[in-house]
Amino acid sequence: MKSTIKKYQPQELTLIIDKAFDGNNKAMDHLIRVVYPDLKIIASGIRHKQMKVTKTLDTTSLVHEAWIKLSKHGIKATSRKHFYCIIAQAMRHILIDSARKKLRIKRLHLAVDIDDFQIESKDNAQWFIQLNEIIESIYKSHPRIAQVFELKYFLGLTLSEIATDMDLSLSTVKREWLIAKQTIAKMI
Numbered sequence: 001m002k003s004t005i006k007k008y009q010p011q012e013l014t015l016i017i018d019k020a021f022d023g024n025n026k027a028m029d030h031l032i033r034v035v036y037p038d039l040k041i042i043a044s045g046i047r048h049k050q051m052k053v054t055k056t057l058d059t060t061s062l063v064h065e066a067w068i069k070l071s072k073h074g075i076k077a078t079s080r081k082h083f084y085c086i087i088a089q090a091m092r093h094i095l096i097d098s099a100r101k102k103l104r105i106k107r108l109h110l111a112v113d114i115d116d117f118q119i120e121s122k123d124n125a126q127w128f129i130q131l132n133e134i135i136e137s138i139y140k141s142h143p144r145i146a147q148v149f150e151l152k153y154f155l156g157l158t159l160s161e162i163a164t165d166m167d168l169s170l171s172t173v174k175r176e177w178l179i180a181k182q183t184i185a186k187m188i
Helices: 010-021 025-050 059-073 080-107 122-141 143-154 159-166 170-187
Strands: none
Touching (some): 010 025, 010 080, 025 059, 025 080, 025 143, 080 122, 080 143, 122 170, 143 170, 159 170
């Protein structure tokens, strides 16, 4: 599936997002058509980076779950980048909830059918939850570093794209990406 986002200026997409989440059904339909290919790319990247793929929550299901979750609460994105960060966080939280559920069931020693869960093993679930906790702790002290990490790791943006989206120099983004990776490596 090919990205359609490049056809739109960031300001145009932000305007579509605002209209869509302010209750304009026509704008919502248009937004879904515009961002859906990108959401599938993001979901696929998150799923493949975080865990072995299982049958239950495929890429399409993850996109749909995240969309439903955000549609219920609304999105007040200030930019295209902010919108995609919100979506990526929603996807990550869905997978984290799944990992926690898997660990909770394992602790209760219930019979577990692997097809019922998105996390293939207890070790993957623990690792994913630990990564989330580390990212959240980095957000508290260095939110920009955490955001660079999320954009690169979860959304798969290049360092140049991150620099442009965040209005930072490429050298700053490279430095913060390196700091994020080193911090996470130390904490894991």
